[in-house]
Amino acid sequence: MNKSTNLRKIEGAIVARNGGSERTEKARNAARIVRTIWKNPLISRYEIAERLRLERSTITxxxxxxLDLGLVTEMSEGQAGPSGGRRPIQLSINKDYGYIIGIEMQVEAYSVVAVNLAGEILRFKKEPKAITPETFIDDVVFIARSFAAEMGGEEKLIGVGIGMGGVIDSDRGIIHYSIxxxxSAPLHFSDTIAQRLNTPFMIGNDANCCAWGELAxxxxxxxxxxxFALVQFRAGDPRRNEYGGVGVGFGIVIDSQVYTGTDYTAGEFRSAYWTEGNL
Known part of the structure; x- marks a missing residue:
């Protein structure tokens, strides 16, 4: 069974959204287990059950x-408890199960990076490229696919994340606007991308992405x-009466969650391209 099949299986198990169904409960449990192992390398099954308050049979x-998917590996045996008994088997995420692509979109250039599941950088590059509203979707698809080809193909590609300046609803994948x-008009990014690619894509405000990165x-x-304060210098474009300057945005984290606000503008401070009346 190849990795693509395995990936579809794990997506079905972890990302499924069928409110109230048995499948959703299994997906939720699988996601909680994976996250717990990811946050606590070398944890045992017993410790997972205790932390998540799940039945041993569910954990098993x-x-x-x-383990069958290859997403989790058994690393070694830990120390037995005070009363003796079998030594617990320690678990860890298989960092080489696949890779994730991250793309930062700017006006005059883009940066793209591939990381494994441990967050280790596998490949990075930055290229000059003029990004326009008309070509934005095509540019994202091209960048992701060409970089995946440099990584050896899309078979082990788990997902793609895009960070950019603007007011963005990450939950629904909608760019409300980006100076x-x-x-200037809402772009249903996720819906449009889903019609062209099978790979999961996520998009978010760049400062919020940085905040998530710190958490990870x-x-x-x-x-x-x-x-998290993100300060960037951006060149201007006199053809558009834009003179560039310093852009500042903030990622706000409360109780280990990035706070975006009710209208996704939390942390928005100043765009380098702001001028009176352009919003």
Whole structure:
């Protein structure tokens, strides 16, 4: 069975959304188990059951599935408890199960990176490219596919994340507007991408993406409340009466969750391209 089949299986198990169904409950449990192992390398089945308050039979069922997929691996045996008995088997995420592509879209260039499931950088590049509203979707698809080809193909590609300046509903994948990229009307990014590609895509405000990155890379530190400041210098475009300057945005984290606000504008501070009356 190839990785593509395995990936479809795990997506069906973890990402399924059938409210109230048995499948959804199994998906929720699988997702919680994977996240717990990811945040706590070398954890045992017993510790997972205790932390998540799940039945041992549920842990066994889900772990057998995740081990079969190759997403989780058994690393070693830990220390036995004070009363002796069998030593627990320690678990870890298989960092080489697949890779994830991250793309930062800017007006005059883009940056793209591939990381494994441990967050280790596998490949990175930055290329100059003029991004326009008319070509935005095509550009994203081209960048993702060409970079995946450089990584050896899309078979092990788990997903793609895009960060950019603007007011973005990450839950539904809607770009409400972006001054830097000249998107002035809502763009249903996720719906449009889904019609062209099978790979999961997510899009978010760049400062919020940075905040999520801090949570991910420092997951063992238990970060809960902080403010991430993203400061960027952007060149102007006199043809559009844009003179560039410094753009500032904030990612707000409360109780280990990125807070976007009711209208997804939390943390919006100043665009380099802001002028009076352009919103």
């Amino acid at each position: 069922l889900q772990m057998n599935r995740l 830097p990229l000249h998107l 890379f420092h997951r063992a530190d238990g970060l809960k409340n902080f403010l």
